[in-house]
Amino acid sequence: MKTQFFTLAFTGALIVATGPAAAQQMDPNMPGMAGTQVTKPTEAQGVGIVKAIDPAKGTITLQHQxxxxxxxxxxxxSFKVASPNLLKVAKVGDKVKFTLRPAGMASTVTSIIVER
Ligand SMILES: [Cu+2]
Known part of the structure; x- marks a missing residue:
């Protein structure tokens, strides 16, 4: 697509197209979607450093902002992950952006993007 045509003409108006909406794609394997219609946010975005990954427990430990x-x-x-595949995306020491389904200390990470 050529939608960025003449972007330079709009000084200072560059729009970042990868905001929160881009990270809200649903994981088709996401369980438990029924009964989550509440007023507090059902998803939140975070940034952090991976401190540990435990495939046996299905958890990732994040030092998050x-x-x-x-x-x-x-x-x-440490967070549970919505899919074991998420534990293969990042490694210890990586800086990541992540999406979580908030539930206090039982919150679940539903997406992970490594920032390189
Ligand atoms: Cu925390």
Whole structure:
């Protein structure tokens, strides 16, 4: 597509097309979608560093920055993942963007994008 034609003519108006909407694609394997119609956000975006990956438990430990959408401070914690495949996306030490389904300490990570 040639939609970025003449972008330079619009000084300072460059629009980043990879905002939150881009990260809200559903994982077709995402379980538990029924009964999640609540008013608080059903997804939140975070950024962090991978500290550990545990395929046996199906968890990833992230040192994440504050996630203001759900009122979380920065911390290091482990998350369940929506699919075991998510544990293959990143390795310890990677900086990642991730999407989570908030549920306190039982929150589930539903997508991971490695930032290189
Ligand atoms: Cu946390």
């Amino acid at each position: 504050a996630i203001t959408a759900i009122g979380w401070p920065a911390m290091t914690m």
